[in-house]
Amino acid sequence: MIQVFIGDDTGKARLAMERAILSISGEGATNVRRFNDVGFEPQVANEAIFEQNLFGGQNIVVFDSIFDAPEASGFYTAELKKSPNHLFIRETAPNKDILDIFKKLGDINEFALLKKVKTTPTAFALADAYCDKDKKRSWVLYRKAIADGEQPEALHGTIFWATKLMYLTAVCDKEEAIVGGVSAYKYASYVTWSKKFLQGELEANLRLLKDMYHEAHRKDKELECSLERFLIK
Numbered sequence: 001m002i003q004v005f006i007g008d009d010t011g012k013a014r015l016a017m018e019r020a021i022l023s024i025s026g027e028g029a030t031n032v033r034r035f036n037d038v039g040f041e042p043q044v045a046n047e048a049i050f051e052q053n054l055f056g057g058q059n060i061v062v063f064d065s066i067f068d069a070p071e072a073s074g075f076y077t078a079e080l081k082k083s084p085n086h087l088f089i090r091e092t093a094p095n096k097d098i099l100d101i102f103k104k105l106g107d108i109n110e111f112a113l114l115k116k117v118k119t120t121p122t123a124f125a126l127a128d129a130y131c132d133k134d135k136k137r138s139w140v141l142y143r144k145a146i147a148d149g150e151q152p153e154a155l156h157g158t159i160f161w162a163t164k165l166m167y168l169t170a171v172c173d174k175e176e177a178i179v180g181g182v183s184a185y186k187y188a189s190y191v192t193w194s195k196k197f198l199q200g201e202l203e204a205n206l207r208l209l210k211d212m213y214h215e216a217h218r219k220d221k222e223l224e225c226s227l228e229r230f231l232i233k
Contacts, residue, residue, distance in 0.1 A: 002081065002089070002105045004108045006094060006110050006111070007092065007110050007112060009111040009112050010090075010213070010214070011214060014214060016109055021088060024060070031053060031059040033061045033062065034062040035066055036069075037065055038207065040069035045061075048061050049085065049087065050082070050084070053085070058084060059085040059086070063091075065090060065092060070168070070179055076105075077101060081104070122148060123154060126141040126159070130231060131196075132196070138232070153213075156213055156223060159231075160210075166190050167199075167203065167206060168180045168181065168182055168190075170194040170195075170199050171199065212227065212230065
């Protein structure tokens with residue numbers, strides 16, 4: 001069985017996916033493997049997809065937004081339908097070709113897209129200060145952006161994107177990083193900034209930012225306060 005969850009409302013999409021996973025977790029599926037864009041390895045993921053459960057049940061394999069990993073290019077194919085396990089896929093905005101593949105794989109659950117928020121110059125300046133590890137300047141710009149009416153969701157998205165671009169320049173060569181979304185114009189800047197962080201630190205920050213966003217939507221935590229603490233920690 002394969003279930004696919006798509007749309008920009010990531011909070012609702014993930015919540016629906018987790019509920020679907022829980023609904024079958026008592027049907028003999030004893031092993032759960034999860035993959036996202038951080039450190040994604042196609043070979044390991046394929047092994048999990050086709051791995052037989054030693055106890056006779058079905059494993060659960062979850063793919064949560066792997067599109068951001070350059071290694072994920074071409075990963076989703078019709079071959080996934082041959083898996084003996086339960087597969088759960090969540091992606092934000094698959095293109096037409098991937099969407100056609102998803103339609104062949106299984107049930108698609110679509111969630112309403114969130115309004116796109118225009119990024120302001122202050123938000124870009126904040127991202128630069130964060131990448132430069134300037135906590136004081138980051139905090140000042142963050143408070144200014146909030147005072148000017150910027151939404152915490154938009155600022156969070158800008159910080160997350162900057163972290164992802166630093167991670168890409170840290171682990172990929174220039175050509176791969178550009179394919180992954182780093183502009184050729186900004187590549188040199190992100191390479192320089194990425195050297196201010198350990199690779200493990202960038203990976204941890206990506207996870208923290210992801211968890212922060214979902215906790216804010218699932219548990220009604222204040223994203224504004226959580227992001228502020230993140231910037232000055």
